Amino acid sequence: MNNLQRYINNANISRFRLIFQILAFLLLIYGGYLSIHIGTSIPTFACPYNQECPGTCYLISAQHQLHNTWSDLFGFRGKAFLTGFITFVLLFLVINKAWCGYVCPLGTIQDWITKLRNFLGVKFSRYDELSFKRLKIIKFVLLILLVLIPLGMSNSLLGLPLFSHDLSAPFCQICPGRVITPLFIGDTSQLLVDFTNPTTMIMSTLGILVLALFFIGSFFKKRFFCFFCPMSALHFLFSSIAFLRLNKKGENCTRCGNCYRVCDVGIKAIAEDLEHTYMVKDDCMLCLKCVEACPENDCLKASFLTIPVFSSTEEGFFKRNLHLDHEMQNPSNQSNNEDITKNDDSKTK
């Protein structure tokens, strides 16, 4: 057992993740060709606008189910909503936010765009601390709108008139996955501006704007879209009770900052927080790159139902060192923003 644990701790989790992501991508984009069906409450982007998708992202199911009158929601349709919701939570609990880091096809596409940027030698960006704190609220705002708008289409909210039916599944209308995933099966039918009425025009134009932001943003900033993803916000609500966990032993931490530097979403708390043990923050996608980059024994540890799965070890760190993201080893590849962040931080300190 010790040998197996040692083997895993020394393993290159990034390579494993890359393979896993490709397999998950193939499953969620082309699974329909094999008549695979994995349900309608999947806790990641599995976009049914792609006709060959083997399942349905929970966000679209939830938006449809919430588009009902109060009486229906508290009646027989409420049961369908509850069933879907419980299924979503149960599926989510198994691997926690690793759904984002290992399974999400949009995340995988963003990682590929990052690889392209690396290849082209373009510098990447990080948010400064203040922007980071402000921007992370957006995903929770989107999550609230995603719930309120479908409800407001069938019920008057605070005496407001009913919202237009053209706002049906509002988040899906601006989600880049709706356009991108069908493109992989050669379907361009979702790439359009709908001129039917002002609502459809605004929503479809907004969708195109978000699509452009997705591509350009994720070219300059790793996992750019994940920062605004309401699925990530929904995950975070249940993250603290999930089975797969990422814990930190503060007393083992030397604050070297490796974990922060390799973090694609730029969570500073992973390096600076020495008090809390549970380290899965709202933006975390449990990619476990931080564990991989940590040189201290047992400082960072991923566990499943308290069983250690992958721990940071000095031996593992040195074994993997050659394979680490070259950006970590080569700070010159990082945009000036980072320097400014450091300066700002030093000023605040």
Added chain:
Amino acid sequence: MKRNLYLALSILLFLPGLTARGQEALWLSNLPPDERQREIRASGMHKLSSISAGRGQVQIVQWVRKGNNVLNADYVLNSEIPDAEFYCYSPHGELQTCGVDSTKTFKEPGFRNPVEGYYNLYMIQKNVRNDTLFVQIAKAELLNHACRNGHKAVDEKIRPHIYPEVIPLEITRSRIRLENLHFFVSSGDKLTFELSRFSEPLKDALVTFTTHHGWQKTIRSNLEGEAEVQLIQDYFTPWKEVDNRKIYHYLAVAEYTEEQGGEYKGQAYRYTHYTATLSDGYYPSKIMYSSLSWALGLFLLFSLLIGGGVAFYRRRRTRIYKELKWTKA
């Protein structure tokens, strides 16, 4: 005079279906008459007309209409065809009770509490006139789907079913390759109707296709019993008035006569004329209200603006390199 005679003879010889015409086609429609509009609710994604059947139950209903004019076809009254037979097959092929309430003004066949998938609803009306037995088969293929029920076994659910042991002439719309539970026919689509008699493809039957606004095309079925027609866009609304949620309706009428004599309700006949009708809804073509080129143009514009913005921001934040040299005094 002689020319008219030739014309009449050619019609008699080459268009046998026409000899038996003179009856208006009966068809099943999802559109309620004005008098019933208020009671009707749209059920499921395909907006099937439904009425409440009490205690949370619903009844999907159709109306029998006559004539080829889709827009203004009359609704058949209950008293007009009292001996019509109705058959309703569930998506699993089970024959269900097809409730026709004789107290209602209009003929309204329907079925209760639908499950997911295609229902086949048929009405068969027979009568003898002159020496011909007219068999009118009105068919409706009704897809019941709600996303909350999931999307399992889609191919199985959308597959057309026929019932040759009961229905003498079947008309079915062929499914397209990527058709799923969310599929809607749109203007501009090519539709193929398959005709079959006793499970065998029926060739040389006349199929008359009529759009919502009255455009008509008559074609003959080929050796495989298929009749293909393009649902043309026969109306042009200013784009501001295009309603992408408006459902239009088409009507396909297949006719076939064969020399098959017999006796029906004490009346002898020499020929049997079959008419099978199928009506369904269609949406305006997407190209009427949406644009790929606009989307691509906007995407490029936004990308340039965002990319340019990032580049400009980075350039603004770049500190000019200054080389400092110290010389020892």
